[in-house]
Amino acid sequence: xxxxxxxxxxxxxxxxxxxxxxxxxxxxxxxxxxxxxxxxxxxxxxxxxxxxxxxxxxxxxxxxxxxxxxxxxxxxxxxxxxxxxxxxxxxxxxxxxxxxxxxxxxxxxxxxxxxxxxxxxxxxxxxxxxxxxxxxxxxxxxxxxxxxxxxxxxxxxxxxxxxxxxxxxxxxxxxxxxxxxxxxxxxxxxxxxxxxxxxxxxxxxxxxxxxxxxxxxxxxxxxxxxxxxxxxxxxxxxxxxxxxxxxxxxxxxxxxxxxxxxxxxxxxxxxxxxxxxxxxxxxxxxxxxxxxxxxxxxxxxxxxxxxxxxxxxxxxxxxxxxxxxxxxxxxxxxxx
Amino acid sequence: xxxxxxxxxxxxxxxxxxxxxxxxxxxxxxxxxxxxxxxxxxxxxxxxxxxxxxxxxxxxxxxxxxxxxxxxxxxxxxxxxxxxxxxxxxxxxxxxxxxxxxxxxxxxxxxxxxxxxxxxxxxxxxxxxxxxxxxxxxxxxxxxxxxxxxxxxxxxxxxxxxxxxxxxxxxxxxxxxxxxxxxxxxxxxxxxxxxxxxxxxxxxxxxxxxxxxxxxxxxxxxxxxxxxxxxxxxxxxxxxxxxxxxxxxxxxxxxxxxxxxxxxxxxxxxxxxxxxxxxxxxxxxxxxxxxxxxxxxxxxxxxxxxxxxxxxxxxxxxxxxxxxxxxxxxxxxxxx
DNA sequence: TTTGTATGTTTAAACGTTTAAATTTAGTTT
DNA sequence: AAACTAAATTTAAACGTTTAAACATACAAA
Numbered sequence: 001x002x003x004x005x006x007x008x009x010x011x012x013x014x015x016x017x018x019x020x021x022x023x024x025x026x027x028x029x030x031x032x033x034x035x036x037x038x039x040x041x042x043x044x045x046x047x048x049x050x051x052x053x054x055x056x057x058x059x060x061x062x063x064x065x066x067x068x069x070x071x072x073x074x075x076x077x078x079x080x081x082x083x084x085x086x087x088x089x090x091x092x093x094x095x096x097x098x099x100x101x102x103x104x105x106x107x108x109x110x111x112x113x114x115x116x117x118x119x120x121x122x123x124x125x126x127x128x129x130x131x132x133x134x135x136x137x138x139x140x141x142x143x144x145x146x147x148x149x150x151x152x153x154x155x156x157x158x159x160x161x162x163x164x165x166x167x168x169x170x171x172x173x174x175x176x177x178x179x180x181x182x183x184x185x186x187x188x189x190x191x192x193x194x195x196x197x198x199x200x201x202x203x204x205x206x207x208x209x210x211x212x213x214x215x216x217x218x219x220x221x222x223x224x225x226x227x228x229x230x231x232x233x234x235x236x237x238x239x240x241x242x243x244x245x246x247x248x249x250x251x252x253x254x255x256x257x258x259x260x261x262x263x264x265x266x267x268x269x270x271x272x273x274x275x276x277x278x279x280x281x282x283x284x285x286x287x288x289x290x291x292x293x294x295x296x297x298x299x300x301x302x303x304x305x306x307x308x309x310x311x312x313x314x315x316x317x318x319x320x321x322x323x324x325x326x327x328x329x330x331x332x333x334x335x336x
Numbered sequence: 337x338x339x340x341x342x343x344x345x346x347x348x349x350x351x352x353x354x355x356x357x358x359x360x361x362x363x364x365x366x367x368x369x370x371x372x373x374x375x376x377x378x379x380x381x382x383x384x385x386x387x388x389x390x391x392x393x394x395x396x397x398x399x400x401x402x403x404x405x406x407x408x409x410x411x412x413x414x415x416x417x418x419x420x421x422x423x424x425x426x427x428x429x430x431x432x433x434x435x436x437x438x439x440x441x442x443x444x445x446x447x448x449x450x451x452x453x454x455x456x457x458x459x460x461x462x463x464x465x466x467x468x469x470x471x472x473x474x475x476x477x478x479x480x481x482x483x484x485x486x487x488x489x490x491x492x493x494x495x496x497x498x499x500x501x502x503x504x505x506x507x508x509x510x511x512x513x514x515x516x517x518x519x520x521x522x523x524x525x526x527x528x529x530x531x532x533x534x535x536x537x538x539x540x541x542x543x544x545x546x547x548x549x550x551x552x553x554x555x556x557x558x559x560x561x562x563x564x565x566x567x568x569x570x571x572x573x574x575x576x577x578x579x580x581x582x583x584x585x586x587x588x589x590x591x592x593x594x595x596x597x598x599x600x601x602x603x604x605x606x607x608x609x610x611x612x613x614x615x616x617x618x619x620x621x622x623x624x625x626x627x628x629x630x631x632x633x634x635x636x637x638x639x640x641x642x643x644x645x646x647x648x649x650x651x652x653x654x655x656x657x658x659x660x661x662x663x664x665x666x667x668x669x670x671x672x
Numbered sequence: 673t674t675t676g677t678a679t680g681t682t683t684a685a686a687c688g689t690t691t692a693a694a695t696t697t698a699g700t701t702t
Numbered sequence: 703a704a705a706c707t708a709a710a711t712t713t714a715a716a717c718g719t720t721t722a723a724a725c726a727t728a729c730a731a732a
Contacts, residue, residue: 006718017682022720032721033679055455056401057718059392060687067435067456074421081417085410085438092437097456099403099435102424119391120403120433258620265624284594284619288601290626342688353712358690368691369709393688396717 005049013045014038021046025053059121068311069117070100071110071127079254079281079300080128083150086304087126094312096123105225107132118145124311128152131193146314148322150307152196160314162307162324164298166196169328170203170252173278173296177248178211180336182276185213186239186246188232188256191222200252200280219246223256232259240275241267247276248336254281261289276336292333299326341385349381350374357382361389395457404647405453406436407446407463415590415617415636416464419486422640423462430648432459441561443468454481460647464488467529482650484658486643488532496650496658498643500634502532505664506539506588509614509632513584514547516672518612521549522575522582524568524592527558536588536616555582559592568595576611577603583612584672590617597625612672628669635662 007025011018016038023032024042034042045051059065068091072080080102088098099117103110110130117125124146129137137157140147149161177185187204190197201220208215221239223231239246251257257279264271271277271291279286279295286293303326310322343354343361350357352374359368360378370378381387395401404427408416416438424434435453439446446466453461460482465472473493476483485497513521523540526533537556544551557575559567575582587593593615600607607613607627615622615631622629639662646658 004718007720008718018719019682019684019721020680026720032681035680038680052451052455054396054457054718056392056395056457057687058720060390060396060689060717061719061721063687065392065456075411075424076414076418076421078412078414078417081414081420082412084417084436085412088411088436088438097435097437097452099433100420100424101428101433102421115388116433119388120401121390121392258624261624262620265626265628284621285624288594288597288621288624290601292601340688343690344688354689355691355712356710362690368711371710374710390688393717394690396687396719397689397691399717 005051010045014041064123065121067097067122069122069125070098071103071113073105074102082300083304086301087308090305090308103130105130124315126307148307148311152194160310160322162303164328165325166199167203169296170200171207172330174204174207182248184247186219187250188221189252191224236263249275249277251279254283258285272336278336291335293335294333295331297329297331302326341387346381350377400459401457403433403458405458405461406434407439407449409441410438418636419640422637423644426641426644439466441466460651462643484643484647486639488530496646498639498660500664501661502535503539505632506536507543508666510540510543518584520583522555523586524557525588527560572599585611585613587615590619594621608672614672627671629671630669631667633665633667638662
């Protein structure tokens with residue numbers, strides 16, 4: 001890679017000091033009252049040499065990299081990928097770049113990512129927290145590193161976040177099932193201490209209670225992310241193919257829903273006749289299923305955009321915290 | 337953000353020059369024969385102060401950022417997202433980070449991305465080319481910037497790439513249909529000058545010819561990415577619901593397949609009775625469709641890993657080009 | 673003529689590293 | 703004791719920017 005053109009090269013060509021070149025190329029010719037004629041020459045030379053400023057040098061000087069770090073559970077998950085795209089676009093609009101990393105829901109990995117990205121001097125983080133990551137927030141706060149949480153947050157820790165009103169979203173979903181007349185309503189959620197998932201569970205129970213429906217303990221099931229397929233098989237078997245199957249099922253995430261639908265497909269169960277379904281998040285799968293699936297859609301674009309804007313505010317030194325619990329949309333199809 | 341600990345701080349604390357600290361912390365204590373005792377003190381101090389080297393400064397000095405630029409069409413597309421994840425992991429193993437950008441299949445945007453990332457001094461690119469991007473390759477080559485193409489490449493331009501043997505993959509798919517006894521075989525592909533897509537079309541025609549099947553021109557259709565839904569509607573209408581519908585359909589990408597399946601779902605067509613289907617790429621949709629879809633699977637992990645390895649080789653100054661056309665797998669389900 | 677002011681330009685230090693070269697110190701040969 | 707060698711450490715420049723401060727020049731005012 002032949003050495004790139006630097007300020008010095010331009011300075012040399014025009015016959016001035018690098019300072020002048022810097023002033024002109026940064027639009028400070030007026031304030032620093034650079035001579036009209038020389039300014040022109042400098043601009044001309046910059047163009048001729050196709051000068052591209054070295055951002056690394058700029059960063060070293062300014063301490064700013066104009067880069068945001070994005071940490072998600074897994075960039076290969078459509079939810080993360082979609083949000084990543086939105087964040088990328090929003091960041092680009094503000095002339096920021098995005099470096100990303102996947103934590104695999106693993107606090108250890110998330111730590112590594114944070115450390116690595118910090119050493120690369122990114123200006124701030126957008127993070128979808130892993131479980132047991134309170135420490136990390138604490139660290140970021142102590143070191144005054146700007147960050148915004150998305151999707152998940154810890155209610156007891158003070159921090160900026162842009163998330164879903166998970167309770168309301170899930171409540172609305174379960175209520176929808178109830179109003180459709182289903183009485184035996186089951187739910188499958190991840191086995192997880194994450195607040196946003198627990199909120200969905202809380203909403204399920206609350207809704208059943210509010211509408212005076214009984215809730216057999218066995219109707220609520222938890223699956224482990226790492227054994228997703230097996231756990232789903234096992235629980236669905238019990239929920240749907242036992243003596244007294246549930247009539248309706250609330251599947252609390254896109255991955256859970258996809259697995260659930262696959263099971264239903266394989267066993268040739270009829271939706272909504274044998275079991276009504278309501279899913280969470282979005283996936284092509286919902287539309288492609290023989291019976292399009294009613295689901296709870298998160299406002300992805302809003303989440304992404306708000307997160308970037310909140311983060312940039314923090315980076316710019318405006319310390320007001322942003323705490324958004326956005327509303328989901330119930331997309332009614334024909335699965336219940 | 338309180339100022340971070342620098343070499344100077346450690347030097348000061350121990351009472352030596354920064355040079356020594358640098359030597360020790362970079363494991364050069366032996367070659368530079370740093371005193372045993374002082375070396376210990378330095379390490380100790382570094383630990384106590386929790387020293388984290390400033391990578392920006394290192395980069396400025398070395399000209400290396402240990403960061404790879406990844407340019408895909410759209411990070412929100414599962415294909416891109418999956419590859420991104422694999423690339424991320426492989427890069428991490430070699431202590432590299434990944435910055436990404438989406439080109440939206442738009443040469444202009446891809447240019448911007450390249451420029452921006454170059455100014456950030458990334459060490460090399462992994463690129464899924466947009467159409468009309470020959471120039472960009474030329475530019476990268478002229479400037480001796482290491483890069484590896486994935487998924488797409490221009491056969492007439494000499495460059496490292498890791499891609500699929502699209503011709504063989506598609507040929508195998510069509511041959512599968514033929515061997516199943518289908519005679520009237522249609523195909524839907526993107527309207528695009530991209531070589532990898534054209535190869536799929538070429539394979540379709542070649543296979544039909546090799547097996548002495550007639551190929552009505554109307555059986556081959558092209559859709560425009562931006563009008564995907566409408567175009568698909570229109571062509572499927574003609575292909576499947578006209579006087580003489582095709583018996584089987586080769587859908588040449590995941591997006592096309594998903595749209596096609598949605599159409600089939602809406603119109604309540606039977607697969608494979610009314611029409612047999614073979615899809616390209618992977619998507620949950622294939623498994624979720626009431627009749628699991630036979631498809632051509634790309635070896636994503638191989639593509640990603642090979643791309644990173646090839647790129648790192650180039651970065652390390654080994655100029656041998658990597659040109660891989662990997663084989664796809666035909667995943668036989670029940671749609672044909 | 674001196675002083676002052678406005679205008680235009682350069683100098684030099686700084687950001688946090690790396691590293692070749694110079695320097696100091698101690699030890700060994702003559 | 704002089705000369706040399708080896709070991710340990712420092713110095714200073716460099717990477718490519720930015721920017722406060724110093725400097726130079728011209729011109730007007732006293």
